[in-house]
Amino acid sequence: MIRRMALEKQSPIKVGKGLNKPQVLQSWERSCTQLHVDKLPYSHHPLLTTLLSPPYSHHPTLTTLLFLVLVLSDINVYRSVAQLHHDAAALLGAVALHGSASAIDLLSGTHARRVAITPVDVHQELSSQLSNSNISKYYLNDPQFRNLTDRWSDFTEGSIIVVWQPADTHGVAQSVKFANGVDFPFLAVNGGGHGLTASLNAIWHGLSINLNKLNKIQISTDGKSALIGGGVNTHQVVNTLAASGKVTGKEIFNGYLPSTTNVGCTGHIGPALGGGFGRYQGYFGLALDNIIDMTVVFANGSIANVSSTSNPDLYWGMRGAGHNFGIVTEANIKIYDPPTRYWFRTEFIFEGTQLERVFEHINDFDQPKEYGYILAQFAMNPQYSKTDPVIVLQLDYAADSQESADRANDYFLRLHHIAVRHWGFLSPTEIQPAVGQDIGMDIWYVKPLDRPLRHAHGDRSRRLFPLGLKSYNVTANRQVYDLFKQLVTEHPEFNGSVTHFEGFALQGMQAVDPDSTAYPHRDDNFLVSLLAIYKRYEDSDAIAALFGNRMRDIWHAGDTPGRNVTAYVNYAAGDESLEAKYGYESWRLDRLRALKKTYDPEHKFRFYNDIY
Numbered sequence: 001m002i003r004r005m006a007l008e009k010q011s012p013i014k015v016g017k018g019l020n021k022p023q024v025l026q027s028w029e030r031s032c033t034q035l036h037v038d039k040l041p042y043s044h045h046p047l048l049t050t051l052l053s054p055p056y057s058h059h060p061t062l063t064t065l066l067f068l069v070l071v072l073s074d075i076n077v078y079r080s081v082a083q084l085h086h087d088a089a090a091l092l093g094a095v096a097l098h099g100s101a102s103a104i105d106l107l108s109g110t111h112a113r114r115v116a117i118t119p120v121d122v123h124q125e126l127s128s129q130l131s132n133s134n135i136s137k138y139y140l141n142d143p144q145f146r147n148l149t150d151r152w153s154d155f156t157e158g159s160i161i162v163v164w165q166p167a168d169t170h171g172v173a174q175s176v177k178f179a180n181g182v183d184f185p186f187l188a189v190n191g192g193g194h195g196l197t198a199s200l201n202a203i204w205h206g207l208s209i210n211l212n213k214l215n216k217i218q219i220s221t222d223g224k225s226a227l228i229g230g231g232v233n234t235h236q237v238v239n240t241l242a243a244s245g246k247v248t249g250k251e252i253f254n255g256y257l258p259s260t261t262n263v264g265c266t267g268h269i270g271p272a273l274g275g276g277f278g279r280y281q282g283y284f285g286l287a288l289d290n291i292i293d294m295t296v297v298f299a300n301g302s303i304a305n306v307s308s309t310s311n312p313d314l315y316w317g318m319r320g321a322g323h324n325f326g327i328v329t330e331a332n333i334k335i336y337d338p339p340t341r342y343w344f345r346t347e348f349i350f351e352g353t354q355l356e357r358v359f360e361h362i363n364d365f366d367q368p369k370e371y372g373y374i375l376a377q378f379a380m381n382p383q384y385s386k387t388d389p390v391i392v393l394q395l396d397y398a399a400d401s402q403e404s405a406d407r408a409n410d411y412f413l414r415l416h417h418i419a420v421r422h423w424g425f426l427s428p429t430e431i432q433p434a435v436g437q438d439i440g441m442d443i444w445y446v447k448p449l450d451r452p453l454r455h456a457h458g459d460r461s462r463r464l465f466p467l468g469l470k471s472y473n474v475t476a477n478r479q480v481y482d483l484f485k486q487l488v489t490e491h492p493e494f495n496g497s498v499t500h501f502e503g504f505a506l507q508g509m510q511a512v513d514p515d516s517t518a519y520p521h522r523d524d525n526f527l528v529s530l531l532a533i534y535k536r537y538e539d540s541d542a543i544a545a546l547f548g549n550r551m552r553d554i555w556h557a558g559d560t561p562g563r564n565v566t567a568y569v570n571y572a573a574g575d576e577s578l579e580a581k582y583g584y585e586s587w588r589l590d591r592l593r594a595l596k597k598t599y600d601p602e603h604k605f606r607f608y609n610d611i612y
Contacts, residue, residue: 134166134167134168134171135164135165135166135167135171135174135175136164136165136167136213137162137163137164137165138162138163138164138165139161140161145163148163148165148208148210149163149193149208151193151194151195152192152194152196153196153460153461153462153463154460154461154536155196155198155201155461155462155463155536155541156195156196156197156198156200156201157200157201158187158200158201158202158203158204158206158607159204159205159206160187160203160205160206160207160208161205161207162206162207162208163207163208163210164208164209164210165210165212165213166209166211166213166214167213168213168214168329169214169295169297169329169330170303172209172211172214172230172297172327172329173297173301173302173303174301175207175209176209176297176298176299176300176301176604177300177301179207180299180301180604184206185203185204185205185206185207185604185607186203186206186207186209186604187200187206187207187208187209187607187608188208188209188211188230188327189209189210189211189267190214190230190231190267190269190270190328191231191233191266191268191270191271192233192266192267194266194267195270195608196462196463196464196571196572196573197572197573197574197608197609198573198574198575199574199606199607199608199609199610200574200607200608202606202607203607209327210231211229211230211231211267211327211329212231213231214229214230214231214232214329214330215229215231215232215236216228216229216232216330217229217232217240217241219241219335223335224334225292225332225333225334225335226241226332226333226335227330227331227332228268228269228330228331228333229329229330230269230327230328230329230330231267232267232268232269233266233267233268234266234267234268236268237268241335268287269294269328269331270323271570272287272288272290272291272331272333273288273318273319273320273321273322273323273328274288274320274321274322274323274519274568274569274570275287275288275320275519275568275569275570276288276570277502277504277527277568278372278373278504279343279372279373279396279504279505280336280372280508281372281504281505281506281508281509282368282369282370282371282372282504282505282506282507282508283336283339283369283505283507284334284336284508285508285509285511285512286509286512286519287333288319288320288517288519289319289508289512289517290333290334291318291319291331291332291333292307292331292332292333292334293305293306293307293308293310293315293331293332294306294307294318294328294330294331294332295328295331296314296325296326296327296328296329297326297327297329298325298599298600299326299599299600299601299602299604306318313591313595314599316516316517316518316591317518317591317592318518319517319518319519320517320518320519320520320569320582321518321569321582321592321611323605323608323609324592324595324596324600324605324608324609324610324611325596325599325600325605326599326600326605339398340370340398340400341399341400342398342399342400342401343372343396343397343398344396344397344398344399344402344405344422344423345395345396345397345422345423346394346395346397346409346412346420346421346422346423347392347393347394347395347420347423348392348393348394348395348412348415348419348420349381349384349390349391349392349393349418349419349420350390350391350392350393350415350416350417350418351384351385351388351391351418352378352385352388352389352390352391352481352485354391354415354416354417355391355478355481356474356478357415357416358376358391358393358415359376359472359474359477359501360474361411361412361414361415362374362376362472362501362503363471363472365411367503367505367506368505369398369507369508370397370398370399370408371395371396371397371398371408371505372396372397372504372505373394373395373396373502373503373504373505374393374394374395374396374502374503375392375393375394375500375501375502375503376391376392376393376394376500376501376503377391377392377498377499377500377501378390378391378392378480378481378484378498379498379499380488380495380496384418384419387489388485389481389484389485390418393412395409397409402422406422460533460534460536461532461533461534461535461536461540461544462531462532462533463532463544463548463573464529464530464531464532464548464571464573465529465545465548465549465551465552465573466527466528466529466567466568466571466572466573467527467528467529467552467555467556467565467566467567468521468524468526468527468566468567468568469524469526469527469528469555469559470523470524470525470526470559470560470563471525471526471559471560473555473558473559475558476554476555476557476558476559477501477558479554480499480551480554480555481499483547483550483551483554484499484530484547484551487543487547491534491540491543493534493535493537493540494533494534494543494544496533496534497530497531497532497533498531498533499528499529499530499531499551500527500528500529500530500531501526501527501528502528503525503526503527509522510522510523518582518583518588518592520582520583520584520585520588521583527568528551528555529548529571530544530547530548532544532547532548545573545575549575552565564579564580564584565577565580566580567580567581569582569609572609574609578611581609589611592611593611593612596611596612
């Protein structure tokens with residue numbers, strides 16, 4: 001039952017200029033009718049003075065959603081419009097994904113029961129039940145709360161009102177048990193909050209179990225494995241291994257690490273549960289292929305070891321769909337002697353007129369495992385053109401010397417480029433100064449913003465619209481180029497966006513039996529996506545989805561005839577089918593659903609690309 005607010009009678013608030021009052025109030029009345037709210041308290045709450053004034057008054061849809069959040073919440077939850085807006089972000093994400101009805105469903109369903117629980121209520125419960133536990137607790141008014149709940153994309157903020165930070169596996173289990181006891185939704189976060197799927201918006205007034213204190217990294221005495229905590233990010237893992245003296249001259253994916261996540265600031269284990277791409281996968285496979293065993297906290301708070309000999313069926317499911325079944329607090333991973341001393345990076349810039357030649361060149365290239373990563377991008381860079389996107393080509397090559405890398409790059413140097421930069425070798429803690437011309441790619445062109453998006457975090461939306469491909473269709477890529485140009489021309493607030501074409505070395509990944517793990521896409525050769533980056537306003541989410549899905553449709557139509565749509569689960573937008581994320585063989589989904597029924601029968605782990 002939704003708690004009604006006890007409101008004192010006040011004078012009606014005047015509507016700010018720009019707000020279509022009849023439109024807002026008609027939508028407001030319909031929402032309240034659907035939610036069985038008895039009266040319209042829009043004129044009785046002080047926060048509405050702000051909501052009915054610019055800039056909110058210029059955005060009726062947003063303002064209506066803010067009204068909706070307010071009337072359904074205990075009045076003590078909100079002390080500022082900023083907090084109110086944070087919760088409304090979850091509704092906006094739901095609307096963008098499913099339409100306006102989903103906002104009503106979200107609030108009138110099971111999640112709405114918890115809206116009446118305030119941070120004060122939670123604090124009192126925690127103080128009595130967890131006073132002696134090794135768990136740090138943070139609430140809306142704590143200075144650290146913003147940093148702990150900040151996400152890489154504000155499209156996937158959801159609604160978090162409490163953060164618990166346990167220091168060990170038992171603290172995680174205790175947190176889960178308490179949350180279950182008060183019917184509180186929870187979400188484990190094991191890195192920088194980089195998850196992008198829209199399903200993260202479904203958590204409503206929930207608990208974030210932050211794993212950052214689980215930061216153990218321990219190399220085995222035989223040097224063949226490492227035990228890493230659930231909150232460790234990839235940079236921490238690699239730098240610790242480098243400090244041991246066992247890793248030399250590498251960037252974030254070299255040395256004793258197997259193929260791992262391709263971004264150092266993300267958590268290490270989280271991406272590994274969905275796959276884990278990286279430069280070393282040509283040698284050693286995906287990150288999930290290198291998990292030996294893991295400690296998992298289940299939905300009921302119990303703890304178990306999961307490996308090929310202990311809970312082997314779950315071991316299969318955790319490697320590819322692990323976010324559905326439990327919280328991994330630590331894992332043993334395989335580590336290796338580095339096959340070469342260094343990684344070398346070369347970056348090219350091409351005009352858009354060279355598109356066909358660039359992608360034909362990549363298609364004709366038999367990528368050896370030494371070429372760990374070949375990345376192409378469409379991006380705006382005013383150093384070369386203020387009207388047309390440029391094509392950026394990044395090559396990462398494993399070699400013992402710069403001369404070897406230069407010889408390998410001769411194939412791509414034949415292309416007519418307008419700029420090239422050789423990075424020199426890449427180390428675990430720094431990038432050596434570039435050799436040659438500065439091609440200006442440290443700053444992406446973002447006209448409406450005042451700083452490079454590459455260094456921003458949590459203050460704008462980032463959304464991926466991914467697709468797996470067998471090969472690049474040059475005609476389709478030209479159509480995507482034109483569509484990308486249309487996006488940034490007609491909507492300059494998207495000028496920081498890029499279109500990704502990712503090609504990792506495949507030998508190690510494809511040497512693994514595809515049936516041996518839950519990861520279903522070992523026959524995808526490339527990953528493509530629009531990475532839409534923008535400040536949110538009333539129509540921006542819809543614009544991102546419109547262009548992102550058009551690009552996916554073009555790419556898919558140009559792929560091998562008869563191929564199914566596939567989406568790497570770590571990149572998934574959230575609107576893909578279960579088959580696209582988890583595989584089209586019926587036995588895969590049947591097996592995953594059976595595991596879900598066994599290990600999470602009450603559906604607690606439902607906020608990250610749920611298998612239902």
